[in-house]
């Protein structure tokens with residue numbers, strides 16, 4: 587059996603990354619982990635996010651022996667990568683805001699960053715902006731509410747356009763309006779259609795396809811391993827059994843759902 591790719595997020599946002607990876611590698615086995623007990627990470631102190639990310643990934647390493655892991659969470663990647671890369675014996679891919687892509691796209695030199703309150707305030711994000719968008723006006727919007735809305739949307743609830751408009755107001759009312767907005771939280775591509783409906787003039791940018799390409803290149807040396815049949819992936823989560831019941835996981839490609847044993851680390 588091929589070693590799985592682990593995809594980790596606080597919640598279901600990493601499923602936007604899962605979707606991109608499965609589009610190009612439909613038969614690579616995936617273990618998706620949602621730290622449902624720790625969710626949401628956006629408003630949490632950095633030290634707690636680093637601790638939870640490290641603890642979950644170490645447990646996943648022991649239980650699933652992955653070929654590589656993707657931290658499909660900007661809030662965690664922007665602070666946890668050095669720690670977990672030092673702890674784990676396989677490659678760890680981080681997902682961070684696609685500021686460079688937005689800067690390359692922008693004609694009017696005004697771009698937006700839509701992310702969690704944690705991500706918009708990180709020094710990592712400041713550095714990305716200094717390095718790649720120093721000549722742009724950058725409008726930052728941090729929203730935990732949109733993270734919650736995306737979670738509920740995946741559980742079958744509808745989105746309220748009026749609330750979305752309020753959240754997006756700093757972009758919609760800006761003069762000039764940003765012509766590109768980075769979706770710097772993996773939950774947000776899950777509601778991309780609604781964002782595009784509300785602001786069709788804005789180019790909404792995420793990191794999904796770039797991450798999928800990175801995974802392809804890292805797995806290039808593993809071609810000899812037999813792949814699994816599509817639709818056989820494993821969804822694990824922290825906390826009690828049943829927490830993932832309202833998600834249509836089977837339809838997304840998951841054959842197994844179980845809770846993750848964290849031992850005594852948290």
Ligand code: DGL
Nearest residue numbers: 599627628660661771772
């Ligand atoms: N999906 C996560 C991200 O990309 C964060 C959501 C949260 O837990 O606040 O930042």
